[in-house]
Amino acid sequence: MTPxxxxxxxxxxxxxxxxxxxxxLNYRLILCGRRQExxxxxxxxxxETSDCYTLNFDVRDRAAVEAAISSLPDDWKTIDILxxxxxxxxxxxxxxxxxxxxxxxxxxxxxxGLLYVTKAVSPGMVERGRGHIVNISSxxxxxxxxxxxxxxxxxxxxxxxxxxxxxxxxxYGIKITNIAPGAVETEFSLVxxxxxxxxxxxxxEGFKPLTASDIADTVVYAVTAPPHVTIAxxxxxxxxxxxxxxxxxx
Ligand code: NDP
Ligand code: 8X3
Numbered sequence: 001m002t003p004x005x006x007x008x009x010x011x012x013x014x015x016x017x018x019x020x021x022x023x024x025l026n027y028r029l030i031l032c033g034r035r036q037e038x039x040x041x042x043x044x045x046x047x048e049t050s051d052c053y054t055l056n057f058d059v060r061d062r063a064a065v066e067a068a069i070s071s072l073p074d075d076w077k078t079i080d081i082l083x084x085x086x087x088x089x090x091x092x093x094x095x096x097x098x099x100x101x102x103x104x105x106x107x108x109x110x111x112x113g114l115l116y117v118t119k120a121v122s123p124g125m126v127e128r129g130r131g132h133i134v135n136i137s138s139x140x141x142x143x144x145x146x147x148x149x150x151x152x153x154x155x156x157x158x159x160x161x162x163x164x165x166x167x168x169x170x171x172y173g174i175k176i177t178n179i180a181p182g183a184v185e186t187e188f189s190l191v192x193x194x195x196x197x198x199x200x201x202x203x204x205e206g207f208k209p210l211t212a213s214d215i216a217d218t219v220v221y222a223v224t225a226p227p228h229v230t231i232a233x234x235x236x237x238x239x240x241x242x243x244x245x246x247x248x249x250x
Contacts, residue, residue: 002026002027002028003027003028003080003081003223004027004028004029004030004076004078004079004080004081005022005027005028005029005030005079005080005081005082005083005223006029006030006032006055006069006079006081006082006083006117006121007019007022007029007030007031007032007083007085008032008033008059008083008084008085008086008113008114008117009032009033009085009086009087010029010031010032010033010039010042010085011031011033011034011035011038011039011042012033012035012038012186012187013184013186013187013188013212014085014136014181014184014186014212014215014216015033015083015085015086016042016212017211017212017213017215017216018083018085018215018216018219019031019042019046020046020213020216021213021216021217021219021220022050022081022220023046023049023050024049025220025224026049026050027050027081028050028051028052028053028076029046029050029051029052029053030052030053030054030055030072030076030079031043031052031053031054031055032054032055032056032057032068032086033056033086034056034057034058036054036056039054039056040054042054053072053073053076055068055069055071055072056068058113059086059109059113059114059116059117060105060108060109060112060113062112062116065113065116065117065120066116066120069117069120069121070120077124078124078128079121079124079125079131080125080130080131080132081131081132081133081134081223082117082118082121082122082125082131082132082133082134083134083136083219084114084117084118084133084134084135084136084158085134085136086109086113086114086117087106087109087110087113087114087136087154088105088106088109088110088188088191088192089106089148089151089188089191089192090102090105090106090151090191090192090194091192091194092147092148092151092192092193093147094146094147095149095150098150102150103150106150106151106154107150107153107154109154110151110154110155110157110158111154111157111158111161114135114158114161115161118133118161118165121133122165122169122174125169125172125174126169126172126174129172129173130173130174131169131172131173131174131175132174132175132176132177132222132223133165133169133174133175133176133177134176134177134178134179134219134222134223135158135161135162135165135176135177135178135179136158136179136181136215137155137158137159137162137178137179137180138151138155138158138180138181138182139180139181139182139235139237139241139243139244140152140155140244141154141155141156141157141158141159141180142156142159142180142235142244143243143244143245144156144244145244145245146245151192155180158178159178159180162176162177162178162233163178166230166232170230175230176230176232177219177222177223177230177231177232177233177234178232178233178234179215179218179219179222179234179236180233180234180235180236181210181215181235181236181237182210182235182236182237182238182241182244183203183204183209183210183237183238183241183247184209184210184211184212184214184215185204185209185210185211185212186212189201189203189204205249206249206250207238207240207241207247207248207249207250208238208239208240209238210236210237210238214236215236218234218236222234
């Protein structure tokens with residue numbers, strides 16, 4: 001049967017690339033995000049290869065997450081693959097100068113939002129005795145860097161939650177994959193630096209960063225692995241990146 005995948009953060013970057021890659025496999029797609037026009041465009045552009053359904057909600061809004069997922073029509077309720085991808089960094093700076101609204105956005109979105117969506121989707125997987133959850137973490141979840149402590153903490157939480165989900169859900173036939181990318185050129189830095197394009201593009205200067213489709217390729221690898229194989233944890237770096245903050249630029 002054709003798998004149904006729910007992808008959070010499908011309107012941009014890594015989530016968008018995963019949607020395109022899954023569409024090439026003819027998966028049925030539940031595309032999620034807050035920017036409705038992008039969801040509509042994506043649905044339209046994938047319509048030749050995939051059946052798509054769109055859900056517009058903010059992952060930080062617990063009631064909205066629950067309402068959106070329970071509003072799915074019956075023939076969209078069986079979700080085989082959940083891609084917990086929505087998230088962002090907001091701002092950069094030392095803890096004592098931290099912007100608490102930015103902290104809230106990161107902890108609420110990257111951690112609590114991921115949990116809200118998982119809580120809405122995983123009981124169905126448990127009931128059916130099968131499913132696959134892919135959490136998009138980050139190299140920042142494995143290595144903390146200066147001025148990024150809260151973003152790094154949010155991704156360290158994702159790392160712990162991937163382990164916790166694997167411990168709790170493996171017995172129900174549910175696979176958990178944790179993917180930790182290094183620098184990927186998307187809208188990520190534009191969001192982190194609040195629309196400052198010059199500052200955002202500097203992040204990727206002097207080396208070839210990963211593309212969103214590099215990450216989508218690894219997600220496809222994980223979700224198409226044979227039934228007896230779980231790709232548990234993958235770190236993917238650009239060839240010029242040795243660690244979170246060690247990048248060899250020319
Ligand atoms: P983008 O900014 O390009 O995409 C972020 C996506 O998340 C958008 O589709 C956005 O949709 C969605 N999103 C963000 N906040 C919310 C929210 N509160 N509610 C619902 N949707 C939300 O960044 P990336 O594609 O790079 O980021 C995707 C994931 O990958 C993130 O979790 C990020 O932390 C992680 N990551 C990114 C890396 C990078 O270098 N780019 C490296 C490692 C990990 P919309 O605005 O429409 O809601
Ligand atoms: C995004 C990658 O290194 O900017 O998670 O934190 S990094």
